[in-house]
Amino acid sequence: MVTTRPTLRRLGAGLFTGAAATLTLTLSPVTASAAEPTPAATSAPAPTPAAQAAIDDARAQVGKAYAYGGNGPDAYDCSGLTAHAYRAAGIELPRRSADQATVGTPVARADLQPGDLVFYYDPISHVGIYVGDGQIVHAGTEATGVEYTSVDMAGYNTARRIA
Template identity: 45%
Template sequence: QQKAEAASKLDELDETRTELGKKKKEVQAKLSEAQKLLNSLTAAQRASLEAAENRANRSNERVDLGNDLPASSLAAAALSAAKTKLGSPYVYGATGPSSFDCSGLTSWAYAQAGAGIPRTSQSQANAGTRLSMSQLMPGDLVIFYGDLHHVGLYAGNGQVLHAPRTGTVVRYESINNMPFQFGVRI
């Protein structure tokens, strides 16, 4: 029986390894495509893009988060932990404490608050109660894009605290800058 269970686990691990390999190839292809696009930009376009990125990072110094109360003390603690990481660099696959990807930041923040949540944005999308945009409260997870590949923490007043992408840092951004799917209350 133990041998059968071990064989079953090995099969599951092989399937997971295969799936992760496929995902890695997809990510590498997207990264390669993005790099080609970036390389095709003129110097003026690059300067404009860099200026816009700098404005986005500077704007975090004066973000109005409003007066909304967090959904719970757990959500408040997670959001508070994430705020301490403002300015930390985005690194794909990073889970802190000095660099993060999107779901690395949210899972790290909730771990600091004493709650374990899944590691990936797709898994985090199913980790709690789903919410519409009007139901969001500070500390709720916010899921973006149709394939659920991005997550952040709702910070209040239409702002999300998140780790956006390579070349950026943990920062606040308008919830309307990305295609909102739903919120999740842990």
């Protein structure tokens, strides 16, 4: 009786194929370093108490769900979040992002301050609240919910100072 052994071929630096080849993968947990600040911890204070109150309220919603037409407290859409945040500061905003883009005073991208509303797309159909350090809080999608993201996400249109 003749026994055949599987042949092994060398592929690259130390990789083998065949019945005798095995691969071991070891995964190690990764933890955040204290040296890497979170967006909530890095923002400069807002220039006015009303803007700070709006930022604080928006930050408190991070991690909550997205829902089209959501006004809170458990789920938001983008303009529902910004209206809720400014309501906490004692300021009523229109419900729709396009209407919110007509309130306050225009602000150049280079002059953004914490508390400014940042609008996206043409026509305007999305809004977030600038929290400093190049970050906004916004209600993104059903997949992301309320989150921090870069102010420079695709579609930047304009910004307005509310308080």
